Amino acid sequence: MGDPTARAAPSRRFPPGPQSAARARRFVRAALAEAVPGAAPDLLDTAELLTGELVTNAVLHARTEVVVSAALADGGRARVVVVDGRPDRALVPQGHPPYAGAGQGLVLVARLASRHGVESGSDTKAVWFELGPGEPSGPRAWEPPAPPAGARETVVLVDVPGALYAASQQHRHVVLRELGLAAAAGNGLVPAAELVTAHDAGNMISACVAAALRDGTAEGEIRSLALAVPPDAAGAVRTLARVLDAAEAAAREERLLALPALPRGRAFHRWLFGEITGQLSGAHPTAWTVVPREPGDGPAELAPWDPGHVRTSRVPTVAADEQNRIIAVNGPAADLLGWRADDLAGQRLTAIMPEHLRERHRTAFASLLLSGTPRILGRSVPLPALHRDGRLVPVRLFLQTQETADGRTVFVAQLSPRASALGPAPPHTGRRPAGREPDAAREPASVRDPASAGGPAPAREPDAARGAGAGPAAPAADRAGEQRGATVLPALEGLSLLARTGAEIGNAPDLDDGLRRVGRLLTERLAEWCAVDLFAEDAGVERACVVRRGSGEPCAQEFQGRLPPPTEAARGPLARALSGAGPLLLTGPPQADPTSPLDADYRDLFERMGAASAVVAPLRARREVIGALTVARGRRERPFTEADLRLVDDVCRALALGVDNARLYQETR
Structure with a gap:
């Protein structure tokens, strides 16, 4: 490599200290003003700015004497070269967002210079840029040299x-x-x-x-x-x-x-x-x-912050940025607090806090930012929220942090009404949270009622779906059935179920034990029995776990094991869930396509386990379907309805993340 300072260009040496950046800027401006008569002020300003960035990088990372030269290059462009004595310290463009406090130097050079580059010799490294007329002729992104050779x-x-x-x-x-x-x-x-x-x-x-x-x-x-x-x-x-x-x-x-x-x-x-x-x-x-972590050390959701997750959540959720401003609110939270979601966005968080708690919040928020010490992150705390009409709404606050894809922090708060945990939830009105509708709600009736799959929808539910004596004229005791599942789970219980699902599979010693733990949890709180079907490495399907309430253990010998492979003829609910459809609401035993062994096996599971209603939903991880979850109830329990689909979908997300993590951990071991 030729010495980039060998041209007849004024140059100056600067010590490895912070004052060198300002001195180098002044030197470059004076040298270019003399070398480029009539140079535009903005060209000199840009040259000063980029010189300061490169010299600062050299001072911080190379920590050697810096040689700066400035002259007129071919084509009438102004050329500046910054040389340090660390050829082994390769450039690493960071690509930080514009508001980040570091990592902007090389980004600025790449954006503002007509041409730029880096050349390394045996004893020196030269970083250079050119400014001037004409279209940029060099690369618009940095191409750092290969790392030094050596053992790795x-x-x-x-x-x-x-x-x-x-x-x-x-x-x-x-x-x-x-x-x-x-x-x-x-x-x-x-x-x-x-x-x-x-x-x-x-x-x-x-x-x-x-x-x-x-x-x-x-x-x-x-x-x-x-x-x-x-x-x-x-x-x-x-x-x-x-x-x-x-x-x-x-x-x-x-x-x-x-x-x-x-x-x-x-x-x-x-x-x-x-x-x-x-x-x-x-x-x-x-x-x-x-890795086990303390509350506040890690989020339940590992994907980067996405406001769409707030909008589609069934739990009242409010998100705020590091400036304490609300940046996202979903429909359930807005309804709980008496606002329109759009009206809350952009306001300070104190707008939904009682006046006597606002100063405490400001102090705690400032303490978190200034000390990094959390007080309520990752913990469930009972607090009153402020309704728009001035009354207090008792809620339980669960606060976590998430990072955006470009490195900012977002504070996500879930507000569970405390009153809802003390009694039944209000009757379902048919109103869905803002965001996408459940897949089953968008499907025709013949799909929501798989008992009639492949044919026209019946005028009413089959008897198996309603259960004996479940019609309008049935006695009150029979209509009530068992108390388990009599209403949609209250918000706090639903949030607890999601947290427990992730914890049960995350804390288990292996995947099989984790699935058994989750199965026992779901049959205690949500269903009479449940089944988990997973794709294997060879793209086949295995029934990994079937758990019935009260049995305590999975039904291993009867139902678990290899399933018939999905085929093009398979049109049943399990085959559709394994293809990514769902959650699907089943109001009776699924109809089996005579040409599909997988459909027939799924119907056999329903007949032998007994089910009057069920929900089957896909398990997704890293944008792929890895399996399906089925939760089912008998005829003496309240049938699943569309109001349950969102909760089952949330359970599937927590379960899929745990399954995927367990598999990755097993592969690593």
């Missing part, structure tokens, strides 16, 4: 949530940059040698993850990454962990401008550093999704 060890990170990684990476860069600037000003909070090592370790991790994301084929938000890490990196990573711990303590004491990390960010960094150091010492990978 593979560290596998299982179940990395992209949004949480982005947020943690941004915070790490901001804290390390502030520590570096403080040290340069003589106010070092950690030993200088440890800070240097921490900077290098942080850059190494970012470069390894960037390379894994660039070279990998994994899709989706939750993915596994294979990092090529130097075999001697464990000590540097431990130093990075100690430096960040010291920085967190300083941030909580308000000795830094940066805010401390929230609990989930701290837990993620502990896991990330522990995986690197542990695997370099011979330990096996442990998935992030199976």
